[in-house]
Amino acid sequence: MARVTSYVLAIVLLIIGIVVGYYAGYYTTPQKTVTMTTTLTGVPSTTTVTVTTTLQTSQPSTQVSYTVPEKIKAAWIYVGPVGDFGWSYMHDVGRRVVAGLFKDWLETTYVEQVSADQSPAVMDDLVRKGYTVIFTTSFDFMDQTYDKAHQYPNIMFFHCSGYKRAPNMGTYFADLYQVYYLNGLMAGALTKTGKIGYVAAHTIPEVIRHINAYAIGAKEVGEQLGKNITVYVIEIGEWFNPDKARAAADTLVKQFNVDVLAFTEDSAATVEYAENLYKQGKEVYVFSHYSPMYEWGPDVVISGQLVRWEVIYTDILAKVKAGIYRPGNLENVDYWYLLNSGAVDLGAYVYPNGSIMHINPKFIPILKSIKVKDVLTGEELTVYDLVMRRYQQMKEAPLLQPLQGQAITHLLESIENISTGASHVPTVLIAPSFEPFTGPLKGYCLPGMHYSRFCTGKPDNAEVDIPAGERLTHDDLWNMDFFVSWVAFQGRI
Amino acid sequence: MPKVAIVKRELSKIATALAKVLVILLGLLLAATLTSIATGNTLKLISITLFQSFTNLNVFVYISTLLPTAVGLSLAFSANAWNLGAEGQLVFGAIGATFIALFTPLGRQEIIAPIAALIFASFLGALWALPAALLKMFRGINEALTTLLMNFIAYYVANYLVKGPWRGRTVYGYPTTDMIPIESRIPTAPGYSFSWYVVVACIAIAVLLYLFLYRTRVGIALRALGSSIHFVELSGLSSKKLFLIAFLISGALAGFAGGVKILVYHKKLVEGPIVGGGYGFTSIMVSWLGGLNPLFVIPASYYTAALYILSFGLQIGSAAVGDALSSTIVGFLLALILLADFLTRYRIVIRFR
Amino acid sequence: MMMRKPFIEVVEIYKKFGDVIALNGVSLEIYPGEILAVLGENGSGKSTLAKILYGLYFPDKGYIKVDDVVTVFSSPAEAKNRGIFLVSQRPQLVDDMSVLENVALFLNTSPSRDLKKKLEVTLRDLGMAIDVDRGVYTLSYTEKQFIDLVKALITQPRLLIVDEAATYLPRELKLKFLDIIKKFAARGGSVMYITHKILEAIEMGDRFIVLRKGDVVGVFEKGVDVTTIRRAMFGSEEYLTTFKRSPKKITHESFALSVENLIVFDEHGKPSVNDVSLNVRSGELISIVGIAGNGQKELGEAIAGLRKAARGRIMLNDNEITHAPASERIKKGLIYVPEDPFREGVAMGLTVAENVKLFSQSKVSRELLDALIKKLDVNPSNPFINVAKLSGGNIQKVSLARLLLTTPKVVVAYSPTRMLDERSKTLTLSILQRLAESGSAVLLLSEDIEEVLHISTRLGVMVSGKIVRFFETPDLESCREDIEKVMVHA
Structure with missing residues (x-):
């Protein structure tokens, strides 16, 4: 019987360990404590009611102040090795194109062979090393990128193939x-x-x-x-x-x-x-x-x-440099580029x-x-x-491309033409x-x-x-x- | 002709620890030098990257998965329970945590949700370890083989769930579940990607397990199981029950780690190989690096975690050594541990006649 | 003395393990054609010396000269190259390989047809019929020990180190084993014969060296008597050699342990225990003797639950335990002292203290631990070192601690004294006797009638798996010849 008890004890200890650990962690993280002291009138003046509110600070909502930097540091995160001659390889070809094209003001780097659960730490590291534009090129990174976008409101994230966006996170895709x-x-x-x-x-x-x-x-x-x-x-x-x-x-x-x-x-x-x-x-x-x-x-x-991909990367980075894309206005940036875009x-x-x-x-x-x-x-x-x-x-489809870069204009992509009534150009093709x-x-x-x-x-x-x-x-x-x-x-x- | 002899030696525990740290530091310096020669980067830059990898708090991202799993495995291995199925148990833990968070009302209860999810994750991890243990106990089927195969079954179960009944409504057909509710996620440290709560819990688990293994009779008996089953039986402790305990605890801890992966990192269930990510296998190595002692598994998991960080850190920016070379460096640094271990156990004597 | 050159010289060898000095400046030399007997208590440094000569350990100080040249052995391979071979107390064979493969592995060659022929010839010369293609796991302990010796002899070595290798062997085979070694010496080979058995040493040795706690405390030439060696081994300390059997008061009528028509099969499916019945009352000390391999070991293991009983019943205090796992039996008050301390007596991965902790259901205090170590004379006395660092005899002493932690209802012991020096052997036997006196039922299974004759209340002789006769007289010594006769011819 003693043995059974000790087994049970061991398991109970384990569970307690988990619970204690959880709470210990809970109370060791910095929390914002706001203490409000209100003196109530009409009651004896010795009575003071103290209201303590504990606010959890997990996602700070800092105001974004942004100026376009002199040099733009952009990083790519790849799910596979660049040598896969497939997905990651072609993204890296795109990176090399922009790195050569914008070499005067663009500094690029990439991290390959990153799995979904490793990606947040890699993003942390990139942010710490001063990269302000981060391309995450796998659908698997979507939620992690989304989280990090909330965590780093000053950094611009672009996620390939997903559908979640934030003020500082846009999406892009080239469809075949x-x-x-x-x-x-x-x-x-x-x-x-x-x-x-x-x-x-x-x-x-x-x-x-x-x-x-x-x-x-x-x-x-x-x-x-x-x-x-x-x-x-x-x-x-x-x-x-x-x-x-x-x-x-x-x-x-x-x-x-x-x-x-x-x-x-x-x-x-x-x-x-x-x-x-x-x-x-x-x-x-x-x-x-x-x-x-x-x-x-x-x-x-x-x-x-x-x-x-260089078609999209060139567009994005040129707009970042021009100050058109900035953290705070990417909520609607959603490239869905087709054959017409190249x-x-x-x-x-x-x-x-x-x-x-x-x-x-x-x-x-x-x-x-x-x-x-x-x-x-x-x-x-x-x-x-x-x-x-x-x-x-x-x-x-010359008019199509501007519509393909924004989530809110995607609706207009299937409009075939617009009648203008003008004498020489009665109809203008869109799609x-x-x-x-x-x-x-x-x-x-x-x-x-x-x-x-x-x-x-x-x-x-x-x-x-x-x-x-x-x-x-x-x-x-x-x-x-x-x-x-x-x-x-x-x-x- | 000089004669080289390799001779056993015994150093005190402190001397051993110091010697190991020294060997590792020298090895890191050597690695940095070689890398800077190979890539043309300055030694300073490479050294800074190395240093930053070891001081980057994000090591806890990996520690919170590797540590509980490896600690559980070190317990199992010291009891001669060859549980090579941590990967599958981890995946099952992930399934368990997702179930609680996504499909039960508990998932929407703050604080209760992550705790319940982790407990259920541990339970499912243990449950997934159970068949192999039972097959070994009653049919004598080699548990290393069964657990290894069960990993792949676990992958397929997770794949089935995310492609079938659990496929999310808002995931555009991708093989994932929906995101788990905010209440059941474990908040991460500001500016980092890990959770302090989990880190503290993991270290608490390691310490508790150390106390269990080295201070309680059952724990000591578990370790004795590694030397002799007959001895344990003759001491009046059922070797079968102990074997089962070793299996269940290691399974539960792998399950716990799987739960952590869902609640902190993925926040939804994804395909088996992505959830597992090979951490169940890496943990086997970590537990051996730590000499199967839960306390030493802590630095071992830290070292391994730092290598993960390093393997990415080396690729970034001006260091940019690429994945192939950075993997080589990481491999070298792992081999370094073996070298340090060897040098503290043996000395090399060179005699000239 | 003839002016010959020694084959090997050991000069001022010093070896320390942690804080324990194993060898404290030992010097000796061995000449060709000589058997040098090395004697000493458990833990006196005999095995360490052997391992240094064989290249397993490296001395902290001192050196070895082979053929008058200073030589460093960094591995057994180098020692083997110089013709030095070790036959140790545990056969060094790989169970999963055949005999031939083992020998080939040992000699670092391939299991060729030539080697097979050579091996078969050697075995035939020694009068042994063992199929060299048999898996080692199918061999008995004795056969393994012989193969271990043969694999060394096959290369015509120059020095054979025999480290307690004959200690485990049954008497008849032991004589044969020793004969082979003697013949080897007679042909000019050197032998270092390590033992703690004085009589055996005197029978074998040409010269004698006695070690005590790492020091050489005596060097004797042929013709030395037992007392001189014994005094050197144990110093001036007193030790008990004789037992007085106290008059028995059998308190219980019922049997604490009873075995009914027990049949146990060995690994090959042959009955090694064949229809054995025996009963032990509380307060009794019953011995079962027999030449090794006649089923005592299997009987003991079946009672302990380490081996399956094919038929029959085993009862412990009127509870049937025939099919209970060993742990259940221990919990019900049985204590089994196993034969092999390394594999079953202790857990080699644990410390002394942790091992002792497992023997006891209740907490073991530090004081109790120290008292036990003192009483059992475990050397070194630090309870927090790994048992694997102790010598064989001291490991056995740790294993015996299980007898001192509780008052068991039934004790079954199989050759508990085999690895022990005389002082510890005496202590062990007296512990068993005292347990019987305080009401335990003790069943002692042994191959050595010397040790059981004085303490048993009843004595059975086991031959080919059957107990052929029980002797029960107040004066068992007078039946010694009868007993021996029954053991050998039945």
Whole structure:
């Protein structure tokens, strides 16, 4: 019995330790104690009532006084190593561009391989070392950045890919869905089986957008060529996992007879996989993702998506230097840059002179030999010309870019044109003349996700029906929680 | 030809401690010199970065995870309970804390919420350690293997929760839960990213566990378990019960650390590998650095934490040595501990014939 | 004396562990073809000396000369290179490896066919039939001890240090073991024979060196008598050699410990205890003797709960404990003194004080601790040092502290005196006797009839797992020859 008692005692001690420790900590932290002494009239003057109020000082609300510094010190926090040749690598390319461009007044540094829970301490360290502009480049850092923004009201934070903002914290993102649509056009032309594959990192709105855009493009061309297009999707549940990406690609090819692949995963594993198959005599084509991956699969890469964060970084830092962005007015800064901004592009290779190879020359003759109709105009043209036409249509939207930098103007992004009534310029285009996400579209809601106006309050797999001519807005795209009907989700591995 | 001999020696405890500190200081100086040569930075700059890493209060960020876990593990290891599952237990602690904070009314009660969350986190951590202990006790299945595998199961459980039933309503499909209520978060020290409450609790835990291991009969018996099961049995103490206790305490403390990670750092549940972050594995090393003595685990976790800070500090600003070299330096500084340990236990005798 | 050169010379060796002086300027030399017996009480520094010669320890002062050249051994490998080998009180073998692999590992070669042949030949010459491919874990203690000796002999060493290696062996095998060593010396090898058993030393030694607390207190030539050596070993201090059996008053009729038809299997699934029944009343001291390997050890372990009983019943004060874990039995008033102090008697990772603390259910005060250490003559007497730093005999003494902390209902002891010098042995036996007198039921399992003859109230002889005969007369000494006969031929 004595033994049992001592065990119980040990556990109780442990719990007491926790409680005591907690309270000890509670009372050792500095607290602001305001003592108010009020003398009440009408009662004997000896009575004094003392009211003590204890205020916790966890988030000081200091007034921000800010002048643009002579030299601006900016820091980047990366979730991966800069050598990953994916996400962090491309952010660092962006950093190097601005570091060279603004070398007279900009000092940059970066910290790589930082995990979410390490990021606050790294931010503390950066602030202590005098960095006043901090870019946190992973969704995982969102809440930590948000907290630190409250803690350091004089520091400007910019968080990539999130949705939380504060007076001194803005957000930015470069979105690839339009490029995926262009990739889809080519996939629809080149697939023989009509079955195309997609290796998805996570089924979050961003990736769902990519998949749908890709599927819409593929169907637009494929259907005209008499193919029954189906997009098979396997989710791998991680942003970076070459092994899983390879396994998913293998499943798509072997089990679903897929012959064109696209993916969202931060490595070239899928490209390498396809290149290997090619060397074994099986032709499966692929689109490079995010960074120029052409060199990993020169025989199989058709095209791909490229990102150019320097477009956004240049804009932000120039505005910081000009005093336009200052701590206190970032609440609405929300870059959502598309093809028109140049922050994303179509291609899989960057030539040494900096120009982009949009489509692998190997595939250009085939694409030029296939004829389809432009569904908007009914005009007959080659797939190559169609891709280029759509590319131009989405790229040429000169009025769009100012709207894409502010949270409050995102609403206006889907306005197609404004009539002026002026004699020579009756209408002014705002949004691109082509938008992949334009009705009629049919789809189904994803189980367990109900954010958009199409799926909120509806059961899982409920039907989505977007009427002809309706263009999806920024919010619709941000909350996308449905697949178009010819996407077949095969689950997660 | 000179002969080099490695000879055992015994120094007093104080001399040992002093010698270790001296070896580490000299090693740090050497590391700084080599780094400055390799990167072309001045020795002064590198030394300042080193010094700042060791004096940066943010070491407590890492200490508050590493210390409780490593202290629990040092208890388990000294009882020959090879719990390699701290990572999974930590993840389960995180799940427990999130559950209390997000899905029970307790989560909205100030002060009560974090305490309840931490207690439940410890409970779930212990619970996750239990199957391996039971399998060992009743089926003789190697606990090192089972606990190691359970880590990955824990990862998947957390992944399932954040991608399935617990996925937040306001997270745009990202695999995380919603943020836990303000009331259940533990406030951090102004200008830093750790919580004093947690730090004090962690040190209290280390001291309490030291007293338990070295002053109570059950604690001494736990340590004896590392030498001989038969001895413990012949002293009238059930080796199975002790084994179970060792497992449960180490699991509970890893769970506690997991709870801390949620309440102080993440403030929501994220995917398993992100919550765990490998701290459960690092803690194994920390507990051995501390010689399995809870009191020595305190400086060991401090040293390891400073190395974390250093690995980032070295990358920042004009030092900017990059992740690869900074990892090399950190590796060197860890090896330094082994060298210090070796030099205090052995001396090198060189004789010329 | 012949003008020969010593093979090895030890000059003014001084070694300190913490505050304890283990060797205080020891000098000696060993000649080829000579057996030098090194005698001393537990903790007198014998093993430390052996370890220094074997390169395990490094002396603080002094040096070693091999073939008249000053030599430094920084590791056993270097000692082995010079032909010096140690056979210690615990066989140094890796359990998970085969015999051949162990020998190969020891010699730092590969387990080649040549080595296998050589090993098989050596074993055959010594009259041992052991399959060299067997895993060491399947060997008995005796077999292991022989393999340990053989692995040293196979290389034709120049100096063999035998550190209490024969102490554990059963008598017949011990003679064989000692014979091998003698033959080795006769062929010109040097032997350093370390023991605390005076008679054994006299039988083996050509010369004798006696150590006491790190000092050389006597050097004797062949022909010295027991008393001279004993006086050197123990100084002028008095010690008890004879026991008087007090007239028994058996207070209880019921049995404190009773074993009924017990069957216990060994590791190979053979019954090592085969249908044993015995009863011990409170106040009785019953001995079970037998040559090692006849089941006494397994009997003791089965009663203690360290080994599974396959069949039969074990009762403690009328409670059945056949399947209870050891800890339960201890809590119910049983005390078991295990054979191997290193593995079971103490926890090597703990201090002396912590070990003692675990023996007692109640708090152990500092005064009690000091009194125990004094009474048991644990040397060094500092209770806060790690037990691992004590010599084998002193570790056994710490293990015996468990007998002095409570008045147990039942005491079972298996060869508790094996590692002890004569004074401690006497003390231990008197403690057991006193426990019986104060009402404990004592069961002493032993291989040495000398030590049990004087104190037992009843004596059983165990052969091949069975108790073949009980002797119960007031004067057991007179039955000595009968007992020995039963032990050997049954």
